[in-house]
Structures are given as structure tokens and as C-alpha cells.
Amino acid sequence: MKATLDHIGIAVRDLDAALAFYRDALGLDVGEAEDVPSERVRAQFLPLGETALELLEATDEGSAIARSIERRGPGIHHITLRVADLAAALARLRERGVRLVDERPRPGAGGSRVAFIHPSAAQGVLIELKEDPGR
Amino acid sequence: MKATLDHIGIAVRDLDAALAFYRDALGLDVGEAEDVPSERVRAQFLPLGETALELLEATDEGSAIARSIERRGPGIHHITLRVADLAAALARLRERGVRLVDERPRPGAGGSRVAFIHPSAAQGVLIELKEDPGR
Numbered sequence: 049m050k051a052t053l054d055h056i057g058i059a060v061r062d063l064d065a066a067l068a069f070y071r072d073a074l075g076l077d078v079g080e081a082e083d084v085p086s087e088r089v090r091a092q093f094l095p096l097g098e099t100a101l102e103l104l105e106a107t108d109e110g111s112a113i114a115r116s117i118e119r120r121g122p123g124i125h126h127i128t129l130r131v132a133d134l135a136a137a138l139a140r141l142r143e144r145g146v147r148l149v150d151e152r153p154r155p156g157a158g159g160s161r162v163a164f165i166h167p168s169a170a171q172g173v174l175i176e177l178k179e180d181p182g183r
Numbered sequence: 184m185k186a187t188l189d190h191i192g193i194a195v196r197d198l199d200a201a202l203a204f205y206r207d208a209l210g211l212d213v214g215e216a217e218d219v220p221s222e223r224v225r226a227q228f229l230p231l232g233e234t235a236l237e238l239l240e241a242t243d244e245g246s247a248i249a250r251s252i253e254r255r256g257p258g259i260h261h262i263t264l265r266v267a268d269l270a271a272a273l274a275r276l277r278e279r280g281v282r283l284v285d286e287r288p289r290p291g292a293g294g295s296r297v298a299f300i301h302p303s304a305a306q307g308v309l310i311e312l313k314e315d316p317g318r
Contacts, residue, residue, distance in 0.1 A: 049209060049210035049211065051209075051211060051231060052231060052232035053188070053191075053231045053232060053234050056188075056191065056262065058306055058307075058308055059306075059307075060306045061306075065306075066306050069281065069304055069305055069306065070305070070306075072279070073275070073276055073279040073281050073304075074184060074186075074276070074305075074310075075184035075275065076184065076186060096186060096187060096188045096264070097187035097188060097233055097234070098232055098233050098234075099188050099232070099233075099234055103306075120255075121307050122306040122307040123302070123306065123307030123308055124259045124262070124307075124308055127191065127259070129231070140208075140210065141208055141209070144207070144208040146204065146208050167258070169204055169208075170204055170205070170209075171193055171194075171195045171196075171200075171201050171204065171205075171238075171257045171258065172193075172194075172256050172257040172258030172259075173193055173258055173259055175209075
């Protein structure tokens, strides 16, 4: 399966504190910010060549990002791979007995369709697959 | 600071089991493998556009990767950013009071020079900076 790395999602407690390191100290460029109400997060992208870091601050204590920080502290939450045909990718993984969080594509940010693979199948890594018609 | 993502390092218990997912089920291409005696790991690269995943299996139970798996289980261990001038990057970070693991560049794989930033400075993410004369 042809895939590229769309972004690395990093769960942070405080977006301003995170930007003080990633933008001000490390000196990375800052891209777009986006509120994602469905995930109850605010996302700040930092472009990094053809990929990006995505800093994620929870906007609600019940969100997946807030719960992840509660359990494991801040840090890398997921990586997102861009694929050409998400339904075909999921069919291939199901055929091989891979445990999925999402059996079918669901709506993601910016008109994309996404699905998560369960971390138990991927050596502890939470992998999001993304089909993005705009790219 | 201009940076690109060199790779994402993933600590795995068993390289063969990891390849059964990342290569066989997910279908990613497989690149070079490398024994890194100084880190006591075997590394297997999976190219992903201009970046890569690096699966890391410990070859010694005292290695950093073995200890990380013992503490936190398998999963993403570090991300590596490629920079043009590592000494300048470290000077910039020191000036801003960022906690470093390596105050000075040290030899990395394949003739590169590397240094780690402490995860407490980077929202829980272990960041390796790499200056690679061959790229």
C-alpha cells in the first residue's frame, strides 16, 4: 500500500506552552490552527517538509486527548498515514485479521475520511489512515 | 530553524512480528536494516515518502530501547529532525534554557552527528536532532 506521512499528532496540556518550545525555541514554522469540535480539541499544525506536527490541546476534559494525557501524560498520540483508497486499505487489513478501531471510514477534518487502527495491532502505535480528496 | 522529519523511531519487542504488521498487513515498503552496536539495537527502516519509520529491536536488555519497552511498552520512542547545522541548533536551544540530553553533538548512524533534546522540554516527546553530511 502506497502511503505517506500526513502528520504526527502530539497531545499537549497547553498549546501556548507547547508553542513556546516548538515555535519559539526550536524555531519551527507555524501553519494553520483549527478547532475540531467533533474531537473536542484545538489543533495547531507545524509544517515539516511534506509532513507536519499537529499539537493537540483538549477543549473538554472528556475528550480522547484529555484522557490520553491523564493516563500517560503529554506526548505523541498518533501518526496519520495518507492513503489513496481508504476503503480498500481497511478491507486489506480486515482480511489479514488486523484489529481496527473503525471498521468503516468516518468523517475527519477538512472533508477527509479517516479510520484508526488499534494500537495493539501496531506495536503500541495508534495509526490513523486518512483519505484526503483535496490532496 | 529549517528542519525536516528524518524518521519516527518505534520501539518493538520483536522485529519479525512488527514486520508482519507494517510490511505484510499494512503493505509498506521495506528499506535498509542496520545493526547499531553503540545503541545495542537492530534498526529496520520503512520509507514513507521523504521520511521513514524506523523499527527498533533491542539486542541487549540493558539498551535504552529495552528499558523503554520495560517501562512503557512498545510504541513510538523518538522522532528525528534533520537540521543543517546541529551545533548552531544546540546553541540556540541552550540560549533559550531548553533542557538537553546531549550538550554537544555525538556520532550517530552512518557518519551523522546527533543530539537529543530532553522530553520534559518538548511536551513528552523525545526529539533527536541530526546533521547528516550525506543529505
